[in-house]
Amino acid sequence: MGIDRYDHGALDMNAHSAILPDDLSQLSDAELRRLELKIARKHSGMFPWGAVVWAFANMAVWLSLWPLVFTGLMPLWVAFPIACANMALVYLPTHEAQHDIIARPGTKLRWLNELVGHSTSWMIVYPFEVLRVTHLDHHRHTNDPELDVDITVNAPGPWHALWGIIAQRQPRAKRNRDYAAALTRAGRTDLIVLSLAYKLGHIAILSALAWNGYALEALFLWWLPYQIAITYIIFFLSWAPHHPGAEQGRYRNTRSWRSKLGNIGSMGMQFHIVHHLHPYIPLYRTPMAYWEMRPILEARGCRIEEL
Amino acid sequence: MERALKIIAGILPLIFAFAFLVPVIDQGMAAIGIAAPFGLASLTFALIVGGTWGLIATITGRWI
Numbered sequence: 001m002g003i004d005r006y007d008h009g010a011l012d013m014n015a016h017s018a019i020l021p022d023d024l025s026q027l028s029d030a031e032l033r034r035l036e037l038k039i040a041r042k043h044s045g046m047f048p049w050g051a052v053v054w055a056f057a058n059m060a061v062w063l064s065l066w067p068l069v070f071t072g073l074m075p076l077w078v079a080f081p082i083a084c085a086n087m088a089l090v091y092l093p094t095h096e097a098q099h100d101i102i103a104r105p106g107t108k109l110r111w112l113n114e115l116v117g118h119s120t121s122w123m124i125v126y127p128f129e130v131l132r133v134t135h136l137d138h139h140r141h142t143n144d145p146e147l148d149v150d151i152t153v154n155a156p157g158p159w160h161a162l163w164g165i166i167a168q169r170q171p172r173a174k175r176n177r178d179y180a181a182a183l184t185r186a187g188r189t190d191l192i193v194l195s196l197a198y199k200l201g202h203i204a205i206l207s208a209l210a211w212n213g214y215a216l217e218a219l220f221l222w223w224l225p226y227q228i229a230i231t232y233i234i235f236f237l238s239w240a241p242h243h244p245g246a247e248q249g250r251y252r253n254t255r256s257w258r259s260k261l262g263n264i265g266s267m268g269m270q271f272h273i274v275h276h277l278h279p280y281i282p283l284y285r286t287p288m289a290y291w292e293m294r295p296i297l298e299a300r301g302c303r304i305e306e307l
Numbered sequence: 308m309e310r311a312l313k314i315i316a317g318i319l320p321l322i323f324a325f326a327f328l329v330p331v332i333d334q335g336m337a338a339i340g341i342a343a344p345f346g347l348a349s350l351t352f353a354l355i356v357g358g359t360w361g362l363i364a365t366i367t368g369r370w371i
Contacts (some may be wrong), residue, residue, distance in 0.1 A: 171320050172368025196316055203319075207326035215330040216338055223327070 019292070024299040036296050040278035043289040047109070048096055048282040055093035055116045062086035062123065062221075069217055080220040087124060087229030091237070092267060092283060094121045098132040099279045124226060124233075125202045127194045130183065137182040139279060142253040143245050149175075149182045153238040154245040161239040165231050233267075241272030250277065255303035256290060263287065270307055273297065320370065324361020329353045 019038050021027075027035070065083055068074035096102055097117035103109035117128035134149045141147035152168045152175045155161035168175035183191045209218040239245075241254050254276045259266035268283050271290040275281065281289050290297075290307075298304055332353035336343065343352035364370045 166371070167369075170369040170371070171364060193312060196312060199319060200315070200322075203323050203326050207330075210327050210330035210334070213334070215327070215334040218327070219331050219335075 020295055024295055027299070032296055032299060036277070036293060039289060039293045039296075040281060043285040043292075044101075044278065044281045046282065046285070047103075048101055048284065050284055051093045051096045051282065052102060052112065052116055054089065055120045058086050058089045058093075059120050059123065065221055066217070069221065070214070076217060076220050080225065083221045083225040084228050087225040088232050088267075090120055090123045090229070091233050094128060094131055095135070095237075096283060097128070098135050101280060101282050122198065124230060125198050127191060127198055129188070130179070130191045130195050133186045133188055133191060134179050134182045137186065139276065142276065143242060143248045147182075147185075149178045150234075150238040150242070151245065152178065153234055153242075155239060156244070158235070158239075161235060161243075162231065165234045165239070169227075169230070236266045236269045237272075240266065241269045251297070251300045251302045255305050256297075256307045258306040273302060273304075318365055320364035321358075321361045324357045324364070325354075328361060329357035332357050 019035060019042075024032065062083060065074065065079045065086075069076055069079050094117050097113050100113060102113035102116055103111075104113075114128075117132065121128040121131055138148055138150050141149075143151065145151055152173070153161065153165060155164045167173065179195075180192050183189060206218045206223060209215065236259070240257065240259065243255075243257075247253055254273050256273045257270055259270055263270050268286060271286040274286045274290045274293065275283075277293075278289070294304065329350075330353070333350045336349045336353070343349045347355075360370070
């Protein structure tokens, strides 16, 4: 069966794609792959303005909390949950930048891609290049017990996962060594030094605030929101979409799933399978790509769970 | 260079304890109106608790 007859060009966002035939069972691997790529291309290549605005607006809100609290215009107990939300919202725009979704190398807006990454990732105390190198390594080695930098997040259930995520942030945790090993494999030991510099810089800023009488402001506007947010981020971006993290291979190393917090509450990760298959698709297009691609994912034996 | 970095990374919990944890304990106690035991000044108490916790974290590699 040929596939050109199903090439109907631009489509509406219907659950049933006009790109796909009704019966995929007779298609070869190559034909499925070609259809999958056709759908992926349809949902990629657009400029994700939302992610750019999100990145800088989020940083601006968080920075504004400091003078508002210091001047007494906003109580610390009001600022604290906002700071937690700000910290949780840092990662996804940098994630778009890690995958060059905002602008690819050599393109006119490449500077903006890099600016989004570098100018916001410091809030969660990670150099952008560390996030990029280690995350791309995770894509290459997903669920590999030896090489996946996120393998330590594996846990039998959500409560074990939450505890494990906290445990793996301890000073001598395996996760730290896994990240250092990934940077070493990539020939970027300079980034290990930079990571340490970021940590020392973070402590220096917290210390300067604390010893000048603003310890609780530093605690509730940065340190504690960071701890809560990084737990939330790792839970929804690493543990949940890969759970149980036992299989490797393009179509089996992640899944679609339904979160009790919904798609926004789980930061769009219900459709993580689409991200792993086609990491150049912007976050806001992954649900549409998923629903259109779903029959192919089913035909491929992907882990389509509850969604 | 590598050795120096390992030493700094190794004592990071202790640095964190004295740089941040101690004033957090001290100012936290003042904020909720808890007095230090045994007639100690709250900063002295914070130095003992925070410093000990940081030392334990440095030795064991775990805060909790």
